Amino acid sequence: MDTGSIAWGVTATALVLFMTPGVAFFYGGLVKAKSVVSMMMMSFGALGLISVLWILYGFNMSAVGSPLEFAGNPFSDFGMTALASGETANTDLVGATYGATFAIITIALISGAIADRAKFGSWMIFAGLFATIAYFPIAAWVWGGGWIMNLGTTLFGEDAGIGVIDYAGGTAVHINAGAAALALALVLGKRIGFQKGITKPHNVPLTLLGAAILWFGWFGFNAGAEWLNELANVGLIVVNTVGATAAAIIGWIVVEKFKDGKATSVGAASGAVAGLVAITPACANLTPGWALLLGIVAGAVCAIAVELKFKLGFDDSLDVVGIHLVGGLIGTLYLGFFATETGLFVGGGIEQLAVQAIAAFAVLVYSFIVAFVIGFAIEKTIGFRVKNEDEIAGVDTSVHGEEGYALVD
Template identity: 50%
Template structure:
């Protein structure tokens, strides 16, 4: 069984042999998870203003480059190498992935080490990309790239070891995290808050309209995330032999649907409308919440988890206005709150009959599993928050984390990438009319000849 999963039947895979079917299954799941990062880029890119689209796309896309290189060099070894004190791992054979047999199996699983490594790589790639949504419009691209490299090294790799490696201390404690409620979503959401304390607010926050420039892009991104998430969750069981992956797949769909409806219901009651942004955000909230729980609950438990998370996250996105932090695209409201909700609800809804024998409060397990889940939530949250703040502060002191005020007003796309997402004046038979706003932004409008 994969690290971080408590086997239902002792010794189920004690004499594992390589399974071509499971290997192919996990390779497909790895490709699905890789697609989630471009999907996230579209999801975030549609929610920002025109002048920041390319930068938002690049903040996600660059993670594919940086994290892949670091994972091969040392990240896989730190996250899944031989345990040291429950805190970190290391295995020299994993450095550079150059001393691994082609058919060498991962632990007691039926898939090669290489396949497990590339599957886990895709989790490592998307986690720092999630953080970027909190920082739209205002950070230096070079500072962000450096932060990604430092953050995965100091935060993601150790936390992944805690949660999923055989010797990780949260794994040994019995914390259930099927596919990343703590290691991915709480980790990223807490990091977003830590970096925001350094980066500060956007110019015009709570004064200027900062509406999404392309809701179709948001919906496209949400759809790609939903699609890829089946690989994210079902693939985390590493095989398709015993029905657990199938349950995880079904629960992913059920919780996402319930969360979308829950968010829309709250939105209708609170604001009077069913919005496309609400539908997309609700779906993502459900995906986040079911991620840790999809192998522990029944479909009815998944429905409850999704509905609860949809409403909680819809409520949480407004906290930034109450407390004054500028979480541009609601990473804290969706990923941190959704991750906490999904992780804790395992302590209520775990049936004891899917991935493990652990039972939640409503299935006769008392408060034991809920307590373990709370330990995992609090420890990952505090560690990620503290280290992320320190890393961002250090980068800010050395090279500055934010772009200049004039560059922010003009647009980070031009400042960082010397490009614009759309050529409003380039097509067919018109001339370009330009005007400058009170904030110094140049707006271009096509005028027909």
């Protein structure tokens, strides 16, 4: 492979890695001032732990030799020893590291659902177990030769030209994280005094900074894999990543204006993230006009969906379900209607929608069950939620012995 393509692979890896600190800033600004350290530490903790697990065995699990396999053998190349000494080590190791950044951010995203009330040690145990049992195998299903990657051929044969489209992680990242977030929100229960308006973002500029970092890093997220494809579709991916995200901002703040009377900066940032989530699986398989429509729909629907937690009674602190689960479902299913050449409304049949729906809901159900079981087991043994008095006092000092802001008279 030429040095330019490898250089883009390294750059894209750095961009996606930078997205996890972006998540930390985005989430950190949304919580209480006395929870910001705890919130950001969950992202940085995931960054540290999942990187290590991926190098040791996660990468091995993320590819299979047959669609019938659940996951790859974790001990097939423990610690990447053979990969690092192969003839194509440069390319292989960059690709493996790029994959690690996806695993990291998927786990970090889940943490937003349990803001203000989770023990850090319990979170780290959950993160390691969920990555091992859920993310690593799902990555194999979607991108590593697994059953989702081969679903179209299995159902309709090779000649049909149908396959599940998930270019950058609608199922493996966003539906996966969103379903797990819902499970953990149910396990940990509601924050003290949970109701609409329970807390206001303590630092709106921090949240906007996080959203900006995420949008910046998302070009590595969506266009990064094109380094293996000689950048064949990079122009389409880039314009769709801009267009859908921008349209989603408009969709969100219009709904917000009609619903609450004001368009807010946090709403604009949330809309941007919703658009990024929705375009993730679809970025290489939509024309720009359909990408704009996807953004408008995702922004508007997610703006409504984030209110469901109050009606349904689950405390998803930072709207991981409303943005990532709902946005991921929208982007994944939308391809069934508008994917270039195979979508139902652009020359295709029902087949594309069928495989998209099967993949989306299979990942949703599996991730929810795994997260719920792991979270429930942790809560009933060592405890996942902090004591009520620690929640009221602020988890930063009780869990980490630090304060986000040192105020001096």
